[in-house]
Amino acid sequence: MTVDRTGRFWRSIDRRAMELPRCGACGRFHFYPRPVCPECWSDDLDWRPVSGRGTVWSYTVVRFAHGAHEGWKTRVPYVVALIELEEGVRMMGNVVDCPVEAVRSGMAVELDYREYEDGLIPVFVPAG
Ligand SMILES: [Zn+2]
Structure with a gap:
């Protein structure tokens, strides 16, 4: 049996x-979606909107996008970061709308969305 745990996430992105x-x-919030809370093991889970505010926890600059879709090969260099959201969860995402050299750990970012080849995806931009 296949359980769709990420459908709600992607519908909210859409x-x-x-x-x-x-x-x-x-x-507590968590990400990625799981059948039980990873903190207390409760299955009393609900979905809530997030503020979209976060900070760069760590990051890397991709300069050679091997194996990626063709579109990503044209976007190098780009930043893949681990973002810590205000809600206390960390998720991977691109930091866009700034030079790759400007990205730093601890940098304040805000959630935004970009349309790429595979559809709309969440990204992060420098805050305010
Ligand atoms: Zn819990």
């Missing part, structure tokens, strides 16, 4: 209003 799973027992 509405440009990211939602993440939140535990009703301990109140």
